[in-house]
Amino acid sequence: MLAGSQGEPGMTQKKRTQQARRVPAPAVAPMDWSLIPVADGSDDSLVLQFVQRVRREPALLFTTAYLLLSMLGLWCSYWFYRGFRLPVLDYLQASDFLVAGVRDPVYALVLLVGVAIVLLVSWPETLRLRNPARVRGLCARHRGWRLLFTPSALTSWQSTGLRPLTAMVAAVGLTMVAGSALYVSSRAQAIRQDDAGNPVLVQFSGQASTALRPARLLGTSSAFVFLWWPDQQRAEAVPIATIARLQAPSLRSETPVAPAGPARPVQVAPGKAASVPAARHPGAALPVPAQGVPADGPVKDEVGQPQP
Numbered sequence: 001m002l003a004g005s006q007g008e009p010g011m012t013q014k015k016r017t018q019q020a021r022r023v024p025a026p027a028v029a030p031m032d033w034s035l036i037p038v039a040d041g042s043d044d045s046l047v048l049q050f051v052q053r054v055r056r057e058p059a060l061l062f063t064t065a066y067l068l069l070s071m072l073g074l075w076c077s078y079w080f081y082r083g084f085r086l087p088v089l090d091y092l093q094a095s096d097f098l099v100a101g102v103r104d105p106v107y108a109l110v111l112l113v114g115v116a117i118v119l120l121v122s123w124p125e126t127l128r129l130r131n132p133a134r135v136r137g138l139c140a141r142h143r144g145w146r147l148l149f150t151p152s153a154l155t156s157w158q159s160t161g162l163r164p165l166t167a168m169v170a171a172v173g174l175t176m177v178a179g180s181a182l183y184v185s186s187r188a189q190a191i192r193q194d195d196a197g198n199p200v201l202v203q204f205s206g207q208a209s210t211a212l213r214p215a216r217l218l219g220t221s222s223a224f225v226f227l228w229w230p231d232q233q234r235a236e237a238v239p240i241a242t243i244a245r246l247q248a249p250s251l252r253s254e255t256p257v258a259p260a261g262p263a264r265p266v267q268v269a270p271g272k273a274a275s276v277p278a279a280r281h282p283g284a285a286l287p288v289p290a291q292g293v294p295a296d297g298p299v300k301d302e303v304g305q306p307q308p
């Protein structure tokens with residue numbers, strides 16, 4: 001009885017071990033590689049508050065878009081014409097700012113590049129928040145993962161004191177501001193130094209149609225045309241009322257002229273001087289020979305006498 005009582009606990013422990021081996025391991029969730037930031041815990045961020053406000057008042061979205069585009073047009077116009085020493089803000093009206101913000105499609109490209117850069121920079125923090133268990137396992141395996149997922153000032157928005165969504169939107173805005181200013185400044189430099197831009201021929205009011213001056217078209221507003229004169233190396237704001245015509249250069253290429261072949265020798269009858277035919281205008285009609293007479297004159301024999 002004693003032996004049986006002592007062996008029973010051993011059997012029980014063996015059965016427990018076998019049962020533990022039969023229990024399947026908990027399934028590990030797959031890695032979520034999404035770039036979209038986590039919004040949990042950011043309900044009080046300024047971005048989500050604005051989104052909730054727009055849902056209640058959709059008209060606020062159009063007002064905000066108009067304001068942002070106007071600010072972008074004002075900013076880009078200032079930095080572009082600053083390279084030509086032209087105080088463009090004195091020549092623009094309020095409606096011109098919106099047009100300047102949507103005139104160049106490169107601004108949309110700069111915005112997309114800014115969004116992509118911010119998402120890539122914040123990707124490690126997004127992965128850490130979406131997959132905490134998997135990230136801890138990766139960090140325990142290799143040092144490279146620890147360097148990637150360790151919070152730092154470059155990959156984490158905690159040092160800014162803002163919510164992640166708010167900090168990301170602010171970073172996109174700063175990227176847009178810096179990128180657009182750099183783009184328009186490089187455009188102005190290319191026009192000044194490399195003769196880039198849009199070449200036009202300008203005819204002022206009261207001048208002949210042939211009095212065309214070459215220039216570079218910088219831009220327009222509701223009342224002025226901004227031109228760059230390459231020969232004088234200066235910019236000018238010209239009122240629209242003083243311009244009669246702006247003509248783009250011709251895209252037609254000149255047809256190459258085939259080289260003329262060698263001239264044929266003219267046979268002259270003995271005792272007579274060679275006659276040089278008069279130059280004929282390209283548009284003049286060919287001479288019509290008389291009835292019964294060939295175009296090159298009457299036929300002559302070997303002596304030079306005309307044949308009947």
